[in-house]
Amino acid sequence: MELRGKLLDVSNLKVSFYTYRGVVKALNGVELWMDSGERLGVVGETGCGKSVTSLAVMRLIEQPGEIQEGKIIFNGKNLVELSEEKMNNIRGVEMSMIFQEPRSSLNPVMKVGYQIGEAIAKSKKIKIKNTYPEVKDMLRLVGLDPERVINSYPHELSGGMSQRVMIGMGLATHPKLLIADEPTSALDVTIQAQILELLDELARKMGNAVMLITHDMGVVAEFCDKVLVMYAGNSVEYASTARLFEKPLHPYTGGLLQAVPRVGRTDELKAIKGTVPDLVNPPSGCRFHPRCPHAMDICKLERPPFVEIEPDHYVACYLFKGKNEVREDG
Amino acid sequence: MEKTVKVSKPFMDDLKHTVFLWRKSRLTMIGSAIILIFLLMAAFAPLIAPYDPVHQDLQIKLQAPSWQHLFGTDQFGRDIFSRVIIGSRIALWIIFLVSVISGSIGIIVGVTAGYFGGIVDEVLMRITDMFLAFPSLVLAMAFAAMLGPNLTNTIIAISVVTWTTYARLSRAEAIKVKSQPYIEAIRAAGGGNLRIMFLHVLPMCISPVLVQLTLRMGTIILTAASLGFLGLGVQPPTPEWGAMVSDGRNYLIDQWWISTFPGIFIAFVVLGFNLLGDGIRDMLDPRLRR
Amino acid sequence: MVETLIKIRDLKTYFPVKKSIFSKKLFVRAVDNVNMDVPKGSTFAVVGESGSGKTTLARTVLRLIEPTSGEIEFEGKDILGLRGKDLLEVRRNMQIVFQDPYNSLHPRKLIKNIIGEGMKIHFKISEIEIRDRIASVLKEVGLIDDHMYRYAHEFSGGQRQRIAFARAIVLKPKFIVLDEPTSALDVSVQAMVLKMLKEIKVQENLTYMFITHNLSLVDYIADKVAVMYVGEVVEMGDKTTIFKHPSHPYTDLLMASNPIPDPKFVREKRLMKGEIPSSINPPSGCRFHNRCPFADERCAREEPELREIKPGHLVRCHYPL
Numbered sequence: 001m002e003l004r005g006k007l008l009d010v011s012n013l014k015v016s017f018y019t020y021r022g023v024v025k026a027l028n029g030v031e032l033w034m035d036s037g038e039r040l041g042v043v044g045e046t047g048c049g050k051s052v053t054s055l056a057v058m059r060l061i062e063q064p065g066e067i068q069e070g071k072i073i074f075n076g077k078n079l080v081e082l083s084e085e086k087m088n089n090i091r092g093v094e095m096s097m098i099f100q101e102p103r104s105s106l107n108p109v110m111k112v113g114y115q116i117g118e119a120i121a122k123s124k125k126i127k128i129k130n131t132y133p134e135v136k137d138m139l140r141l142v143g144l145d146p147e148r149v150i151n152s153y154p155h156e157l158s159g160g161m162s163q164r165v166m167i168g169m170g171l172a173t174h175p176k177l178l179i180a181d182e183p184t185s186a187l188d189v190t191i192q193a194q195i196l197e198l199l200d201e202l203a204r205k206m207g208n209a210v211m212l213i214t215h216d217m218g219v220v221a222e223f224c225d226k227v228l229v230m231y232a233g234n235s236v237e238y239a240s241t242a243r244l245f246e247k248p249l250h251p252y253t254g255g256l257l258q259a260v261p262r263v264g265r266t267d268e269l270k271a272i273k274g275t276v277p278d279l280v281n282p283p284s285g286c287r288f289h290p291r292c293p294h295a296m297d298i299c300k301l302e303r304p305p306f307v308e309i310e311p312d313h314y315v316a317c318y319l320f321k322g323k324n325e326v327r328e329d330g
Numbered sequence: 331m332e333k334t335v336k337v338s339k340p341f342m343d344d345l346k347h348t349v350f351l352w353r354k355s356r357l358t359m360i361g362s363a364i365i366l367i368f369l370l371m372a373a374f375a376p377l378i379a380p381y382d383p384v385h386q387d388l389q390i391k392l393q394a395p396s397w398q399h400l401f402g403t404d405q406f407g408r409d410i411f412s413r414v415i416i417g418s419r420i421a422l423w424i425i426f427l428v429s430v431i432s433g434s435i436g437i438i439v440g441v442t443a444g445y446f447g448g449i450v451d452e453v454l455m456r457i458t459d460m461f462l463a464f465p466s467l468v469l470a471m472a473f474a475a476m477l478g479p480n481l482t483n484t485i486i487a488i489s490v491v492t493w494t495t496y497a498r499l500s501r502a503e504a505i506k507v508k509s510q511p512y513i514e515a516i517r518a519a520g521g522g523n524l525r526i527m528f529l530h531v532l533p534m535c536i537s538p539v540l541v542q543l544t545l546r547m548g549t550i551i552l553t554a555a556s557l558g559f560l561g562l563g564v565q566p567p568t569p570e571w572g573a574m575v576s577d578g579r580n581y582l583i584d585q586w587w588i589s590t591f592p593g594i595f596i597a598f599v600v601l602g603f604n605l606l607g608d609g610i611r612d613m614l615d616p617r618l619r620r
Numbered sequence: 621m622v623e624t625l626i627k628i629r630d631l632k633t634y635f636p637v638k639k640s641i642f643s644k645k646l647f648v649r650a651v652d653n654v655n656m657d658v659p660k661g662s663t664f665a666v667v668g669e670s671g672s673g674k675t676t677l678a679r680t681v682l683r684l685i686e687p688t689s690g691e692i693e694f695e696g697k698d699i700l701g702l703r704g705k706d707l708l709e710v711r712r713n714m715q716i717v718f719q720d721p722y723n724s725l726h727p728r729k730l731i732k733n734i735i736g737e738g739m740k741i742h743f744k745i746s747e748i749e750i751r752d753r754i755a756s757v758l759k760e761v762g763l764i765d766d767h768m769y770r771y772a773h774e775f776s777g778g779q780r781q782r783i784a785f786a787r788a789i790v791l792k793p794k795f796i797v798l799d800e801p802t803s804a805l806d807v808s809v810q811a812m813v814l815k816m817l818k819e820i821k822v823q824e825n826l827t828y829m830f831i832t833h834n835l836s837l838v839d840y841i842a843d844k845v846a847v848m849y850v851g852e853v854v855e856m857g858d859k860t861t862i863f864k865h866p867s868h869p870y871t872d873l874l875m876a877s878n879p880i881p882d883p884k885f886v887r888e889k890r891l892m893k894g895e896i897p898s899s900i901n902p903p904s905g906c907r908f909h910n911r912c913p914f915a916d917e918r919c920a921r922e923e924p925e926l927r928e929i930k931p932g933h934l935v936r937c938h939y940p941l
Contacts, residue, residue, distance in 0.1 A: 020346065020347045020350040020351070021347075045806035045807070045808060045809075046777075046806050158895050161895070188670055188833065188896065189669065189833060189834075189835075189874065189877045189879075190669060190873065190874060190877045190891075190896075191895065192877065192879075193876075193877035193891055193892070194892070196879075197891055215806065216879065217807070217881035218836075218878070218879030218880055218881045219879050220881070221879065221880060221881045221883045221885070222879045222880070241883045242884070245884070246884075255808060256807060256808060257881070259810070259811035260807050260836075260881050261810075261811070261834075261837050261839070262836045262839075262880060262881055262882070263835055263836050263839045263863060263878060263880070264839060265836075265839065265840065269811035269815060270811065271808055271809070271812040271815065272808040275809075276776075276806075510723050511718040511719075511720060511723050511724035512723060512724050512725055512726040512734075513726075514679075514716075514718070515716065515718065515724060515784070515787065516737055517684060518682055518684060518711065518714070518715060518716045519711065519715070519737060519738035519742075519787075520707075520711035520712060520738065520742060521738075525741075530726060530729075533728055534727075534728065
């Protein structure tokens, strides 16, 4: 099969969590791909599976969760099949991740310099104390005063500074992919702008790709080249950022964009009716059909395939016929 | 008043989840089984016990276990099996009353201290610290000796030394709860301190205290038995397990059964409560619940 | 001239910080010298980042926190000295909806008791009347009357905020503080909740104080705006004025930092440097001077007054833009 993304190609990814309420089908055949150096925004509301997707790519799904099906081709290797040991050599080295709560992602009892050094030491297989020159370079790169911060404990740093440290730690090993899970959601807007600017600048300098998980359409519009919209564990739309905002095809994407308030917009916001479905008993067929204003009979029966409607614009919706769609029944 | 009180479905959901977690832990099930047997034993004690537990018959004294006297007889010819069975009622009664008394004192002291804070908190907590400064058994002995040895005083003595745990626990919970927005909302609506404290903060402290109570029930039996053993607890001829172990002390070499059987029962019931208590704590652990 | 519902004068709320006995006593100056007039029937937005004191201000206005000094008038009556019955009546008239939908409803109580609690305190009415009233408010906020027999955890975030709002309006208040009521919600849900807030405001003749950090929401919902920075109001005025001509450099940069959901919207990158200073030890002079691109030595020395640069438009800056 030809890969759609040269760096990362996730196809038909299914992840379930086994809970007392039954099986939560958190991801139901997610499709996602990225080229080297690209910035992909993964957007969706609570429970759409965007964070689970990022954890699955890092192979960090833990009990009671499980990757059941699908491929995650990263840099030519299928991560789903790799041993935990081999995965450990990729995680934090070839791809790394930063989280929403920078303070709780740092070890509170270890100095910041040591924690960054650890990441470098692991990838280069050298002693931690020999990494300090590099740690200082990295801290300077993320806009912190290395002499001061290297010997600080996490509680001595503000939220914005901690996120800078996390970014430094994530990029210290020059990974090909940085996954950022809501990196600015816990920060103030002025700090958020600084952090996004920093991520942008560093990605340019170091050439890494960024997968930005977010719920904020504004952040996507300012930062990303491509956008993947997820809903209830499915990929529903993928396009370049400009195209997606200009001409959203999937009814969910359209609804989402109309619900976002923005400065200069005082007309009525349009909400999407209904609520996000329960993933133990998801709706049949297209999981969006109970909320969709254009739902047809087929939407209740079959899950729409994720197909290319126009060059580089993919949608999972029966309202659109794909160019190269092959009907299974003939 | 409403005529139709609707049972909430998610309450059942919650219960189902609890049962699900309960069934996953074998030790908890064993603990529950032991406690269930203990409860049944206490409930049907007069039907199970073949003899009168206090009836003395010196002609059959110090008999070894046999089909007639399953656990043998003691130095007064009383049937040990019957005494052990009836003794479960005494043990249960002590557990029940001690839990109710010490739990209530603990919650009220703890919630008051935690809710008001400041000087009230300081005073109440220093009193609590005073109680905690002594080993609990020594303190219980002192109280029992002071009040005089009998069942009621045993219960009072044990309650007096155990309420401190619940006070600290409910104080911590009250401090956490009182700053929650849902409490602030009631204050914004004009609710007074007493209303907020008793109707809204206190109910939140009950469940952690209940868990702690189950965890401590084993200790209660043990303390009661220790007091009984030392002669400071329930007096003969009442068949209290600790006192029974003490009775057999002088005969331990030749007539081992007098002390051994009540001892085994103490050990099993304590084990049962500890397993169940651990299980309940795990079941209510929010990290396992999600 | 529109009637003023809430008048705040020189309001200060300081919290003592525990330090060693030898050092000087320190205070967090959460709210420092705030003056505000909230017109009746308006939606008055208070915008600021963390540490700006916006939430403390709201809680002080409701007397959930006692201020250090200053005056708060509600309908021309000073509320800071009130006790007993008079305070109760003011409390009924001023309600609040909190930010966190998960902790703002009592987890062990039926919705009926959560909403009914305030009515039991204020009105001498029967259980049946309480139930009927709850049923009607639940309908008003877009839920159904059956929901009163459920517990909070059975509802989604958006529904919980509706319940919290029902609890506020059931007492027929005149003024409601909305403390970031939608910041924990998804955008599609947020849109519905905001719409409901707007509708009920008209129906019930309410005045809102809308606390938020999100400028996009302000433009959608508010009439008047006050921008707060480290405990002080730095700019205040009509929404349209402030959005069209932000005059304080902080307001201006705050707007430039706000991401716009439109990739075609290209703007010059203007970042605010540095971080929000601590309100224990705020910078000398203008509190914004160390982050301000236009600051000079006067700004570091002399604290600017909040002054009217145009009618109804107040700015705390020596050199307004």
